[in-house]
Amino acid sequence: MATERRRQMLLGAVAVVLALVLYRIWPSTSASSAPSSNGRGGATAERQQQAPAAPTAPDVHLGVLNGERPKPAARERDVFRFKSKPPPPPIGLMGLPSRDVKIAVLSDGVNLPFYGKEGEVVLGRYRILKIGVESIEIAYIDGRGRQTIRIQ
Numbered sequence: 001m002a003t004e005r006r007r008q009m010l011l012g013a014v015a016v017v018l019a020l021v022l023y024r025i026w027p028s029t030s031a032s033s034a035p036s037s038n039g040r041g042g043a044t045a046e047r048q049q050q051a052p053a054a055p056t057a058p059d060v061h062l063g064v065l066n067g068e069r070p071k072p073a074a075r076e077r078d079v080f081r082f083k084s085k086p087p088p089p090p091i092g093l094m095g096l097p098s099r100d101v102k103i104a105v106l107s108d109g110v111n112l113p114f115y116g117k118e119g120e121v122v123l124g125r126y127r128i129l130k131i132g133v134e135s136i137e138i139a140y141i142d143g144r145g146r147q148t149i150r151i152q
Contacts, residue, residue, distance in 0.1 A: 086145035089126050089138055093149045102131040 091108045106122060107113045116122040118131050121141060129137040129146070139146040 086140060088145060088147045089140070089149075091123065091126065091138070091149070092152045093136055104128060104131050104136045106136075 091106050103115050103117055105113050105115055114122055116128045118128055121127050126138050127141050129139055135148050135150045137148050
């Protein structure tokens with residue numbers, strides 16, 4: 001029995017050594033170096049033989065720097081010339097009553113509906129410009145933010 005136990009221990013030790021040898025060999029066989037695409041591998045010997053080129057100084061024309069320059073144009077500078085568009089009016093068109101007089105029924109989604117004719121000011125901020133069949137054109141009182149609102 002002792003010989004069989006000794007044989008199993010020896011077989012286990014051989015298996016461990018074989019596994020270690022295979023583990024050490026495995027990375028070296030799969031890491032075969034393929035030639036690189038940029039060709040740096042063989043160029044190192046040539047590069048060592050050539051002397052590095054010395055950088056040359058750029059040509060500077062100092063006389064041109066002291067020459068006459070164009071004067072800046074005298075313009076007014078307005079940093080606020082690119083203004084954002086005003087937000088659209090926060091009201092919606094609920095409907096148009098079918099009468100001879102064109103009246104728009106509008107709602108801001110918070111208060112009760114309100115009515116208006118062409119040219120009237122609604123909510124104290126918006127003017128109804130035109131009432132169409134299914135839409136109205138509305139803008140701020142000063143004419144900014146013109147928008148077409150369709151029936152919701």
